[in-house]
Amino acid sequence: MRRLGGVLAAAVLCGTAAACTNAPPPPLVPKSEAPVITTTGPKVTEIVVGVDDVAGGYNPHALAAQSPITTALSSLLLPSPFRPGNDGAPQLDRNLMVSAKVTKAEPFTVTYTIRKDASWSDSAPIAAEDFYYLWQRMRAEPGVVDPAGYRLVNNVSSREGGKVVEVVFGKPFPGWRSLFSNLLPAHLLKDAPGTWSNVLATGFPATAGPFQVRSLDEPRGEVVLERSDRYWETPTTLDRVVIRRATHSAMAESLSKGDNQAALLRADAADVNLLKGIEKLTTKPVPRNEVVQVLLRPASERLADVKTRKAVVAALDREALIASGTQSGPSASFRADSYVVPPSRAGYVRTINGNTLDAAASEQLLTEAGYSKAGTEWQKAGKALKLRIAAPEKSEPYVSIANRIKVQLKERGIDSEVVTPSAEDLFSTQLTEKDVDIAVVPRVDAGDTAAALASEFGCAGNVPDGATPSPQNAAGFCDPAIQADVEAALNGKVLVSDVLARVEPLIAAQAVSVPLFQVVDLLGVLPTVSGVDTGAPLAGVLSGAPEWRRLDK
Template sequence: MRRLGGVLAAAILCGTAAACTNAPPPPLVPKSEAPVITTTGPKVTEIVVGVDDVAGGYNPHSLAAQSPITTALSSLLLPSAFRAGADGTPQLDRNLMVSAKVTKAEPFTVTYTIRKDASWSDSAPIAAEDFYYLWQRMRSEPGVVDPAGYRLINNISAREGGKVVEVAFGKPFPGWRSLFANLLPAHLLKDAPGTWSNVLSSNFPATAGPFAVRSLDEPRGEVILERSDRYWEVPTTLDRVVIRRATHTAMAESLSKGDNQAALLRADASDVNLLKAIQDLTTKPVPRNEVAQVLLRPVSEQLKDVKTRKAIVAALDRDALIASGTQSGPSAQFRADSYVVPPSRTGYQATITGNTLNAAVSDQLLTEVGYAKNAQGSWEKGGKALKLRIAAPEKVEPYVVIANRMKAQLAERGIQAEVVTPNAEDLFSKQLLEKDIDLAVVPRVDAGDSAAGLASAYGCVGDAPDGATPSPQNPAGFCDPAIQSDIDAALNGKVLLSDALARIEPQIQAQAVALPLFQVVDLLGVLPTVSGVDAGAPLAGVLSGAPEWRRRDK
């Protein structure tokens, strides 16, 4: 009966049904109009660049964040009033600015006019508040790059909805074009929780350039930049730039296969040979905006006496320190024999000659300040050993390698030392403001104006204007009133920088507060499948030219 009921039910359902046949149902869309389904989309035009690391932070104004990836991202994602031209001189960036010029001599005033259509990626306008925010941070925060020029500013005012910015200085500053590069989105940062150390620590909350961040994956070691739909100027030809972390061997393999089109790495002699073996690959050095140096800090209790500092310099083999840091790579050709101007910049003049090592002089000076060697061959005074604390930023090369080589050199001369490697942010924003660090192996960063670099590295801290937070001291903790007038004269344009340096550098050398070593230089490798990928403008970084890059094989 159950079987019979099922048959009857089927008959009722079919009723008039021609539909209860084995024939397929008619198509809903005529065959000629059916959509064609494909499994691939349009080809994405991209260039992949291999790098040593993509780790943050990414604040270009922080000494702790200096790296090729920081330079690369800031050059593409942050707006600047001026950018380095082909010869290194600042050129007005007309993608952002209408004009920028000195409009008043007393007080020295510069007026900036920003394009009305220039905006951040969240549609907020780029305006005076971005200038004001950067000024406030640069004149008061510790561990920033070349703050001297910003500290000359007395006031910033705005008109025309913030698109016209008037910057009034307390004193003339011929290097004013070096200011307000890599502006930050003040509307998102000024009231954000946290401190200056959190700014761009892991991402970019807003950008303003030809590219935007599609993804920034530190653990995976990859940054993907895509053409920005919100960019108000001519869009880039490339759809995408991929920056990918890899070992040097992996980079070479990716270049050989054509998976990467370029690589930027801190190379030693073996890496140079590794890339030379790749067919059709073009290589060239790319100087960074940093010089590896040793600071001998007069604020340290043990190094407050100039004779002790001179004794330490004489105990160091500068040539060997340079060799250990460069490893016969591209940096070896950029020995830094000046206390202020990097070797790759126009105006560089070598003022340091010969090696520093002189064991007899070192021993004599230590004896003169009251030290004597004990039975173990170590220097001590009043029963207390001379033991120095050498600091280098954690996991940042070549600084840690150099610090350890220094420790070994000092041990050979009977001078005890320990190497400490705090994280970079803690070192630059805290520890170098205190007296616990005797020697520091750190970069001297060039932000574009050598007079400001001189004042930032060796100048005394002035009084803070209008009750602002007092300016932090320079990383060496050095102040010599005898040379301050020359530093101020160079900063304010009263004398030529070259004339000022001719007087100042011998005095810096006599004070034994710094020992320059070499400019840090990366190696760029480029395949012929791309065009436009070059070293970029001086100290601007390889990716500064990415808007002009092209693929030749697509």
């Protein structure tokens, strides 16, 4: 108001002065418009990928956080000493490492040398503390992916300013290359408030790769990755990769219009046909690193007896569960007929034959276990057999299969209820206790078969200092008859293929697990881009994003 008043006063004074002078008025200046200059910034080159979901968490080491988006983001944003090659075998990532090799046989020691220019996006060096932090968490936390290898490590030490890391094992571990993938920024996490469940729960506090996070908007369903100016190696060709949530019909429409250049979705038969109708679209199956399995937990009081577990397995129609879970989509071609090795992996051998359903055997086994039929239900000591079936909340196909199991058991006179706790609560708490009888959960493949065998079916080892005692595996299963073989495979004393041939029939006899199928997504790609492919095994589609190119811009 003061400025406006001053302007008005000046105008009045000028008008008065002009009226009192004989000076001619100033000449009229013709009115002209300044030319309009239009400027445009540099054209942004991006590829948009449609996906089913972008919801977190994003910790690739937590069973609760397993998803295509977690695999995609970790492959681009987190450093790994080794990455899977096209054949699935681990290859040294020379963008991060100078070398990594066994330097001592007794005790078994691996020495990692990290590039001096390798750093996190906040300029902190990638160093030994990142190895140490991951080792500590993987050996102590429940609900992590393949902890068996980490539990063999006795010490992690450093020299040369943390750029040389020495990892000392208590026993030999031929699968050591599978360890320390997706390192986490220890300098930001080790003293952060909260627990392991908070790690990467909503985003990435620091990254170390060719891309960085520009925005991660869960409510909108969009993640925007942009070229990282802090990356020490060759920059990416693309400026951005946009990962966008959409329904399957919306994905198809965006592909048809060219708004999206690719889509990655969990498809059923209808979705396969939907994408077939898009001109020039190429589709390929992309196996995830997860197998859908039904765990019958010996840790549960109701299923502690092997005869009861066998009776429940005989009450299940495995063929129907596979059919309902795959919905004639790409997963239907990846039946999981092995207890340990996923169908897409080298070394997969079919060891499960035929269906599990055998109503007569189920009744006989329940009778032998001390149950008797009372009307339409089975009872023992006057108490009905009622099982609790758990699946991670809002996670498909797990919840749907859990409900189908409930229906199948009801047909055989076995009562049950389905609970769907959060994935974090299920894997970190409920599967370390006794209340859950049956769990419909993923078996996650981290790359080493011996470690997978030990993590899924091995007995609990020594509890690290400060760790919460928990079962070695989600089923709470331990069979001394196979433990020696499990350890021999883990330590490289016996070929893992020979061990599997011996122990898989024993695992089947214990009725602990009913594998169903490997989850397989469908990738659709337009010819306007190059390099967008299925990616190396375990790495996911976006692992190749640094080499992606737009051909129409």
